[in-house]
Structure formats: structure tokens, C-alpha cells
Amino acid sequence: MTPPLDRRLAVSLLLLRLSLALVFTAWALDKFVNPDHGAAVLQGFYGLGAVPREAIFALGAAQALLVLAFAAGLARTVTYGAVLAMHAVTTLVSWRAYLDLDNILFYAAFPMLAALIALFLLRDEDRLFSLGGRRGP
DSSP states (O other): OOOOHHHHHHHHHHHHHHHHHHHHHHHHHHHHHOHHHHHHHHHHHHOOOOOOHHHHHHHHHHHHHHHHHHHHTTTHHHHHHHHHHHHHHHHHHTHHHHTOTTOGGGGGHHHHHHHHHHHHHTGGGOOTTOTTOOOOO
């Protein structure tokens, strides 16, 4: 027998939230483990000049805190929106990478973006193991 739709939706949203958080956690940790890579990304994709290591660490810490709140389901409108905006900007500034068909890993940004949009639109329904509480009627 198929579980009720609300249960399947709850599990699906939880899996989306946690799997997306896993990717963003790796990106945040990369700024601590390999800050030169973080600086190269900011230079190559965002056009920023030399970025000090301390700024990379601060960015990694802020990103890690945001991802922790996102994974916990806290302040869903704010955290889900911030992660969505962060990834949307990253996806847009990476447009040149999509022209290089030898590096197709960049195309994974599009289903991630779609998943973040879906999670944001359904944020009031994402209550399973969420510390953000119940919202809406």
C-alpha cells in the first residue's frame, strides 16, 4: 500500500534539503581545506582580484553557518531563499563553463537549482526533522 501523499512529500522534501546541504557543506569546507581554490573561484568566476585568505575563511564560516541553518530547516524563508540566491548567482556567473562541453560537471548546477526552487516553493510543507516549526494553516 502506498503511503499517504503528505508522508511521501515530507520524506521527499527532507531528502532534498539534506542532499543539497551535503553539497553546500562540501563547498563551505573547501574554503577551509583549500582556501587557494576558493580565491581562484572568486577570481575566475566572479572577477574579483586577489582575495585574502582571511576573507576566504570568513566566507566559508558564513556559508557553513547558513548551510547548518538550512539543513536544520531553521527560518526556512530566509535560509532557503539565501541558499537559492547563492546558488542562482553561482550558476549565472558560471555561464562560460556551460560552453565547454569537455567539462559537463557544471551542468549539475541546473538540477540543483531546480531542486532549490522546488524546496523554496514548498518550504512550508518541509517540516520533517525541521527545527523551523510549523507554518501556514
